[in-house]
Amino acid sequence: MTLAAFVDLLSWACLLLGSFFCVVGAIGLLRMPDFYTRVHAASLIDTLGAGLILLGLLLQAGFTLVGVKLLMIALLIFFVSPTASHALTRAARLRGLAPLLADPLEQPPSKP
Amino acid sequence: MFAVAAIALLVTAALALARAALGPTVFDRLQAANTIGTCAMLLVAVMGFLNGRPEFLDLAIIYGLLNLIGMVAVLKFFRQGKLGEAEE
Numbered sequence: 001m002t003l004a005a006f007v008d009l010l011s012w013a014c015l016l017l018g019s020f021f022c023v024v025g026a027i028g029l030l031r032m033p034d035f036y037t038r039v040h041a042a043s044l045i046d047t048l049g050a051g052l053i054l055l056g057l058l059l060q061a062g063f064t065l066v067g068v069k070l071l072m073i074a075l076l077i078f079f080v081s082p083t084a085s086h087a088l089t090r091a092a093r094l095r096g097l098a099p100l101l102a103d104p105l106e107q108p109p110s111k112p
Numbered sequence: 113m114f115a116v117a118a119i120a121l122l123v124t125a126a127l128a129l130a131r132a133a134l135g136p137t138v139f140d141r142l143q144a145a146n147t148i149g150t151c152a153m154l155l156v157a158v159m160g161f162l163n164g165r166p167e168f169l170d171l172a173i174i175y176g177l178l179n180l181i182g183m184v185a186v187l188k189f190f191r192q193g194k195l196g197e198a199e200e
Contacts, residue, residue, distance in 0.1 A: 011113075012113045015114070015116065015117045016113065016116065016117075018117065019116055019119075020120070022120050022121060022123075022154075023120050023123055023127075025124070025147075026123065026125075026126075026127035029131050029143070029144065029147060030127045030131050035140055035143075038131070038140060039143055042128075042143055042144075042146070045150060045151070046147075046150055050150060050153075050154055053158065054154070054157070056113075057161055057166075060161060061166065066166045066169060069170065069173065070157065072173060073153070073176065076173060076176045076177070077150065077176065080180045081150065084179075084180060084183050084184070087184060088139060088183070088187065091139065091191050092139040
C-alpha cells in the first residue's frame with residue numbers, strides 16, 4: 001500500500017466518522033428533553049463532527065493554500081463555537097429558564 | 113466520500129430545522145440556527161471539494177464570522193432590549 005492510498009483511506013475514515021457524529025448530534029438536538037441537554041448534544045456537532053470533517057478535507061488538500069484555509073476554518077470553529085454556546089446558556093440561565101431536574105425553589109443567579 | 117459527508121450535513125441541517133420549528137423557547141431556536149450555520153459552513157467546504165474546485169473556503173470563513181456576529185447580536189438584544197448604547 002502506497003502512502004497516497006493510506007492518506008486517502010485515513011481521510012475517508014475521518015469524513016465518515018465526522019458525518020456520523022454530525023448526524024448523532026442532530027438526533028440529540030431533536031430528541032433531548034431540555035434546552036441545556038440540547039446544547040450539550042449540539043456542541044458535539046461543533047467539536048467532533050466539524051473537527052473530523054475538516055481533518056478529512058485537510059488530508060485531501062495537503063500542504064497547500066487550501067489546507068491553510070481549512071486550518072483557519074478549524075481555528076475559527078474551535079474558538080467561536082464554545083463562545084456561542086456559553087453566551088447562549090448564560091443568557092438562558094439569566095433569563096430564568098430552569099433546567100429540567102433543578103430544584104424549583106432555587107433562584108437563578110443574580111446578574112454579576 | 114465527499115457525497116456521503118454532504119448528505120450527512122444536509123440531514124443534520126434538516127433535523128436542526130425541525131428543532132427550530134418545534135423549539136419551545138427562543139433559545140432552542142437560536143441554538144438550532146447556530147447549528148444550521150455551522151452545517152452550512154462545512155457544507156460549503158465539502159461541496160468545493162466535491163466539485164473539484166476548493167476555492168470556496170473563503171465563503172465558509174465569512175459565513176462562520178457572520179454566524180457568530182448574528183448570534184451574539186440577537187443574544188444581546190434579548191438580554192438588554194437594545195443593541196447600541198454600552199451599559200454603564
